[in-house]
Amino acid sequence: MVNIQIAPDPIQKITQMGDVTLYEPAGDQPFSERPRLPTGKYQSHSLAECITNVSTPMGKKPILKTMLTTACERDCYYCPFRAGRAKTRRMTITADDLAKAFLALQQGGAVDGLFLSSGIIKGSIPTQDKLLDAADIIRRKHHYRGYIHLKIMPGIEDAQLYRAMQLADRISVNLEAPTQERLNALAPKKHLERELLAMVHMAEQIRRAHPHEKLARTVTQFVVGAVGDTDLELLSLTNNLHRHLGLTRAYFSAFHPILQTPFENLAPTDALREFRLYQSSFLLRDYGWEVEDLPFGQGGNLPTDVDPKKAWAEAHLREQPVDLQTADRAQLLRVPSIGPKGAEAILKARRQGKLAALADLCKLGIAAPERAAPYILLDGKRPAWQERLF
Numbered sequence: 001m002v003n004i005q006i007a008p009d010p011i012q013k014i015t016q017m018g019d020v021t022l023y024e025p026a027g028d029q030p031f032s033e034r035p036r037l038p039t040g041k042y043q044s045h046s047l048a049e050c051i052t053n054v055s056t057p058m059g060k061k062p063i064l065k066t067m068l069t070t071a072c073e074r075d076c077y078y079c080p081f082r083a084g085r086a087k088t089r090r091m092t093i094t095a096d097d098l099a100k101a102f103l104a105l106q107q108g109g110a111v112d113g114l115f116l117s118s119g120i121i122k123g124s125i126p127t128q129d130k131l132l133d134a135a136d137i138i139r140r141k142h143h144y145r146g147y148i149h150l151k152i153m154p155g156i157e158d159a160q161l162y163r164a165m166q167l168a169d170r171i172s173v174n175l176e177a178p179t180q181e182r183l184n185a186l187a188p189k190k191h192l193e194r195e196l197l198a199m200v201h202m203a204e205q206i207r208r209a210h211p212h213e214k215l216a217r218t219v220t221q222f223v224v225g226a227v228g229d230t231d232l233e234l235l236s237l238t239n240n241l242h243r244h245l246g247l248t249r250a251y252f253s254a255f256h257p258i259l260q261t262p263f264e265n266l267a268p269t270d271a272l273r274e275f276r277l278y279q280s281s282f283l284l285r286d287y288g289w290e291v292e293d294l295p296f297g298q299g300g301n302l303p304t305d306v307d308p309k310k311a312w313a314e315a316h317l318r319e320q321p322v323d324l325q326t327a328d329r330a331q332l333l334r335v336p337s338i339g340p341k342g343a344e345a346i347l348k349a350r351r352q353g354k355l356a357a358l359a360d361l362c363k364l365g366i367a368a369p370e371r372a373a374p375y376i377l378l379d380g381k382r383p384a385w386q387e388r389l390f
Helices: 009-016 095-106 124-141 158-167 180-186 190-209 230-244 271-286 308-316 338-349 356-361
Strands: 049-058 059-067 113-117 147-151 168-170 216-226 247-254
Touching: 009 059, 009 095, 009 190, 059 095, 095 124, 095 247, 113 124, 124 147, 124 158, 158 168, 158 190, 180 190, 190 216, 216 230, 216 271, 230 247, 230 271, 247 271, 271 308, 338 356
Parallel strands: 059 113, 113 147, 147 168, 168 216, 216 247
Antiparallel strands: 049 059
């Protein structure tokens, strides 16, 4: 009897490839991307698990998140795809097959965007070439003009990075750790400055050298809590990259132990710590805050039991509330519940009259103005509100 093995078609391969969704946030609302999977599950078993609805610069879209290969020669201690891990199903798909599968899903209305990553095989440069080949086929051969997010391999060539930025809307240069010491403990075969930060530097240089081209923006990701990293370290580096190297955003992934890795017995990182890091990074990026304004404890971490903006307001605005009729934009952005849009609405509204009650703030689209009440003056007076007891 002849034993005939039928190779899986490209979409079947993608289905079995691995659940990148858990480890590679891609959109503007990373918490909503994370599926609820059984403990210990690390690879996908259905196509639906490979498709994630994410918020992108082009709006909300169903994104196919996949890899060219789940094989990898690196041995990052936290990663389910690390070299030598027997539990990982090793699957590989060619660039051409990946492109065909994506276009079939896109034309069928199942997806409208691609996040493409890969394990590293035979070095970063050959691996990046395969990623570029897939994106190039999708763009040039099939004329797809929608959303593409490409992973950047550590230490690739400048020309490869430039081409990736031409093909993609976003590129991911995952730093993983805030210092070389932390990275040594997390991913010992990676070099923070030479392989990773150099990519962020070069991406910004490419953007400045080609101001008239539409080039991809840069994002990064950190693994939080596995190797003693502090919030101060993470946010200091993030702030520097936002201000000087054009970083669009940082993703913070709370560490979760994976079986059959060196970190399998470490405790998981509290998801609330991840949330506070996101809140703080937005204050730095969008609200004009300095790192020194954030309420770090003695160990360099943020308290998890209080919103960082509220913590600052409690310390500085309880006794010196902000007068909404006279405050400038920067002062308004220090008040809980007032964001950039709310600040602009207040500045516009007060040119036409006085803001005298919390109801006036509601009319301006400011959600939960009672959260701002303890820290503001309306018409020169503290507004009336009922402080929550619980």
